[in-house]
Amino acid sequence: xxxTMDSKIGDxxxxxxxxxxxxxxIAELSKHPMAGxxxxxxxxxxxxxxxxxxxxLTEEMVKVGLAHVNxxxx
Numbered sequence: 001x002x003x004t005m006d007s008k009i010g011d012x013x014x015x016x017x018x019x020x021x022x023x024x025x026i027a028e029l030s031k032h033p034m035a036g037x038x039x040x041x042x043x044x045x046x047x048x049x050x051x052x053x054x055x056x057l058t059e060e061m062v063k064v065g066l067a068h069v070n071x072x073x074x
Contacts, residue, residue: 002070005062009046010039017073 003011003018012018013035038046043066046052047059 002073003043003066005044005047005059005066006042008040008042009035013039018069020072 001011001015043062044059047057047062
């Protein structure tokens with residue numbers, strides 16, 4: 001399964017291959033108290049959150065990351 005901007009955070013958390021591809025980042029996210037709140041959100045929705053924008057994470061950055069993740073899954 002290829003991940004896209006329409007993939008939900010929960011898709012990564014529920015997929016061992018997704019967890020492995022994202023490594024420590026997703027492992028830490030899964031432990032975060034807010035993880036339950038964003039599991040149903042798509043990557044596109046998460047990037048649109050003002051606090052996410054404030055730390056400098058852009059849609060383009062996520063798309064580059066997705067390309068790396070999808071390459072690891074092949």
